[in-house]
Amino acid sequence: MKKNWQSYRPGSFYDELINENGQPRPVSRRLVNQLQKISDDDMAMRRSAFDIIPRPIPAKEWQTISAGLIQRTRALNCFINDIYNEQKILADGVVPADIVLNSPNYKKQCRGIKPPFGVWAHICGTDLVRNSDGKFYVLEDNLRVPSGVSYMLENREITKRVLPDIFENHNILPVDDYPSKLYTMLASLSPRQRKRPCIVVLTPGIYNSAYFEHAFLAQGMGAQLVEGSDLFVSEDDIVYMRTVDGRERVDVIYRRIDDEFLDPEEFRKDSALGVPGVVRAWKAGNVAIANAPGSGVADDKVVYAFVPDMIRYYLKEEPLVNNVKTYLCMNKEDREYVIANIEKLVVKPANESGGYGLLVGPKATKSQHREFIKLINKEPRNYVAQPTLSLSTAPIYVDGKVEPRHLDLRPFILQARKSWVTPGGLTRVALVKGSLVVNSSQGGGSKDTWIVE
Secondary structure, three states: OOOHHHHHOOOOEEEEOOOOOOOOOOOHHHHHHHOOOOOOHHHHHHHHOOOOOEEEEEEEHHHHHHHHHHHHHHHHHHHHHOOOOOOOOHOOOOHHHHHHOOOOOOOOOHHHOOOHHHOOOOEEEEEEEEOOOOOOOEEEEEEEOOOHHHHHHHHHHHHHHOOOHHHOOOEOOOOOOHHHHHHHHHHHHOOOOOOOOEEEEEEOOOOOOOHHHHHHHHHOOOOEEHHHHHHHEEOOOOOOOEEEEEEEEEOOEEOOOOOHHOOOOOOOOOOOOOOOOOHHHHOOOEEEEEEEOOOHHHHHHHHHHOOHHHHHHHHHHOOOEEEOEEEEOOOOOHHHHHHHHHHHEEEEEEEOOOOOOOOHHOOOHHHHHHHHHHHHHHOOEEEEEEEOOOOOOOEEEEEOOOEEEEEEEEEEEOOOEEEOOOOEEEEEEEOOOOOOOOOHOOEEEEOOEEEEE
């Protein structure tokens, strides 16, 4: 394996393991030295189970990132709570009112609600990228039903099995306590003071792409995995679960269903996935829902551009982790710049996820550029643009060689009375050589993330 590492060249990109001189970074020196001792045959055998080369990050660097993520999530929750109540940030002109009130994710049904601790988005998955300057930047926030945490946990379990010797020789912060941290956070939301509140994970069902994760987390927390038909709301606005022993009152719903399908009384009338009356029970304070309905108002790529201003407005602090420079196509000056420089930019729709509907300017054709210019001119509010970042790389083992691939990182932040950040998160890898699209729905993979002390 040693010769593979000697020929490994990430080019002009910041690489997580190897520096610009071809030498291992301090945090990865021991890891690379041990990987070099594994034979090609052994590496191929282990590779069949997993992308086995982990991504190490120094714990000292992670402290700042973690503090920045907590700061950001606090500000976002202040924003959501404000939007559905006093709307001070709109009155003060910090965020334009029409951006928020005309967003498809703004749910007027949630006006006047003040959930426990003023927190709406209890589980947040924030996507980070490291640019060529070596710094991490926030690419986007996922506040509705963020997914991927089960892959983070599975990756760690597989690494322990496939590379036990290497794992034991590093001081790596654990992630396997996530289900217990999630349970404690959810239990703190219970409207009834009980030693063991009834918590359920509400799933759309077995055909949902994240169903494995729903089942995995329910089992890890010792909670019930339910579908909408398993729950009902009584006339006095109490949520009950149907069981073989009769009905059981539900205290907390960890919902993995989008707002639109959550309650046919409030949102889509034709939804067969949700629970009629569950929003009514939530408004009455008889059940907690995480993430709360309406949280998606801050999960908009146009609203994202204003998060640094939210941090200054609500917390009176400067952001610890910066946004990526973002052009709002609804602004005439920004729109003209984007159209004139579309071949250099990444253009994204404001409310898509999973890597769908975006244009990577340098990789697109002239015809695709023209098509996106039409879309931007037709619906400027629906598009933002960002510079094409030099996403950092990390090595993967493929076809008997070690090659660089671009990646991002999705840590998970839990917030109720207190906040907690996973030590690391889900590193998503663009498995196609040269690709910048890391989403699993677009053929991306993942690898274990080590926070190394």
